[in-house]
Amino acid sequence: MQETEVMHRDGLTFRFSVANPLLGLRARTLFTKEPETLEWIDRMQQGAVLWDVGANVGTYTVYAAVARKAKVVAFEPSVFNLEFLARNININNIVDRVTLFPIPLSNCTKINEMRLSSCEWGGALSTFGETYDGNGDPIFQSFGYRMPGLKMDDAKRLFSLTKPDFIKIDVDGIEALILAGGGGILAGARSVLIEINDDFESQSENCELILKRQGFTLKEKRRSDFESRDNDNRFITFNQIWTRD
16 A cells, blocks of 8 residues: 555656556556646646546646646545545645545536446546446446535535636546536636547537537547547547637
8 A cells, every 4th residue: 555656757756656556557657648638737827726527546636736736626536546546645745736525526416326337446437326337338337325416516616616727527428417517617717628438429419519608619639549449449539628719
């Protein structure tokens, strides 16, 4: 539990707790897995406010807080990832820059079931209040528990959070629901990075509709070799970067 991986870039140091192979992989691929995400973060002004929705164990939370001194609100409801998110915040000495929110976001404030497909530390592919995964298929559930969820707008109102300048959403299937619950938050944001599976058409279309109504324009749509492919080896999962004109 005390083992760490130390990564260096541009004179900066990033430390991660690596208690299993998946956590080690997440740390070692920080600079290669999603280069478009790092470039997006690198364009932020120093001290920007970032909401990292689906923070997992905090690789991008840590990068933004260290590299850009961003004020980050990290939303991560998985009980298996929370400890390592907290550990990573602490070993990088960014407690004063990161607020950890162990609560999922959705389109309404409610108690519902958190469904996880993996109990592995650093695992992903979970959903809150729904029964489908990031492909729109029925989720394979290996673990679950009931918990409260919030709309983005309610999270800001109830806890007096500062509105984000930037929003990153990677939650494996309920991205459109989260956007639907955040009209007030989106209205003040400068840019949104959101992971979308093109083959999950209703999800993709709803996200596009909401973001365009909020005045955003799709500026980039990129993927890395780590992202999902279909049975024909066609890339289907992309990071979309939306900005205001």
